[in-house]
Amino acid sequence: MEEGLQHNIEKIRRRIDTACKNSSRKPTDVKLLLATKTVSADRIKAAITAGCRLIAENKIQEVKEKFNDLQEVAHESHFIGHLQTNKVKELLKYNITCLHSLDRLELGEKLQHRLVLENKYLDVLIQVNTSGEVSKFGVPPDQAIMLVQKIACLDRLRIKGLMTIGLFSADAAKVRPCFQLLSQLKDQIAGLNITGVQMQELSMGMSSDLEVAIEEGATIVRVGTAVFGKRQYPDSFYWNESKGR
Numbered sequence: 001m002e003e004g005l006q007h008n009i010e011k012i013r014r015r016i017d018t019a020c021k022n023s024s025r026k027p028t029d030v031k032l033l034l035a036t037k038t039v040s041a042d043r044i045k046a047a048i049t050a051g052c053r054l055i056a057e058n059k060i061q062e063v064k065e066k067f068n069d070l071q072e073v074a075h076e077s078h079f080i081g082h083l084q085t086n087k088v089k090e091l092l093k094y095n096i097t098c099l100h101s102l103d104r105l106e107l108g109e110k111l112q113h114r115l116v117l118e119n120k121y122l123d124v125l126i127q128v129n130t131s132g133e134v135s136k137f138g139v140p141p142d143q144a145i146m147l148v149q150k151i152a153c154l155d156r157l158r159i160k161g162l163m164t165i166g167l168f169s170a171d172a173a174k175v176r177p178c179f180q181l182l183s184q185l186k187d188q189i190a191g192l193n194i195t196g197v198q199m200q201e202l203s204m205g206m207s208s209d210l211e212v213a214i215e216e217g218a219t220i221v222r223v224g225t226a227v228f229g230k231r232q233y234p235d236s237f238y239w240n241e242s243k244g245r
């Protein structure tokens with residue numbers, strides 16, 4: 001296997017362990033999810049073989065392209081990208097166990113409809129736009145509780161927690177409030193005891209800010225660059241789709 005990959009994974013595990021120690025949390029309470037956009041199926045397989053069993057894509061097209069190759073190794077797939085309503089049927093073809101990016105009722109309703117037809121259930125996280133940047137998806141924080149209450153009525157969707165992409169900044173002081181906001185929302189929602197709603201997962205933190213996220217309660221950190229190296233496309237290619245909302 002590519003030596004760099006193994007080394008990068010070990011480095012990330014150490015960063016997670018250290019961040020957990022510093023905040024008196026157990027390393028087993030934080031899952032490492034590999035964000036695999038633009039990465040070839042071969043390299044993803046190598047990372048899975050090296051022990052990273054949880055992976056996620058941003059685009060259905062990439063899920064589809066890599067699906068057959070990845071069947072050779074046991075793993076779990078989540079979806080972390082913006083999902084257009086017309087891609088719901090596609091999403092359900094590929095054994096994706098959790099959608100991190102549910103951010104609007106219309107999408108929830110389409111999913112519910114399709115899940116009923118296929119007699120399936122799906123774990124979901126509600127994506128919250130904690131940075132206020134217009135280029136990022138997610139429900140505005142002040143509408144998150146209402147969205148959770150409405151999605152909770154859709155019995156095929158199992159709400160497991162919240163997700164956010166924080167502010168892009170090397171400055172922890174600027175990113176931290178985004179993660180704190182998500183954590184506060186989680187507590188607030190948990191306190192409402194909404195039937196069928198669990199608030200066990202906080203999906204937040206990426207290559208550059210996973211320490212801050214773990215300190216603020218992340219249970220899933222989503223890492224791409226720090227394991228696979230720099231991507232060829234700017235992230236705006238994945239995060240700035242203005243159509244199809």
Ligand SMILES: *Cc1c(COP(=O)(O)O)cnc(C)c1O
Pocket residue numbers: 035037058080081165205206207208222223224225226238
């Ligand atoms: C790409 C991506 C990540 C990982 O970002 P890195 O900075 O490469 O670690 C995390 N979350 C989402 C939603 C992404 O699209």
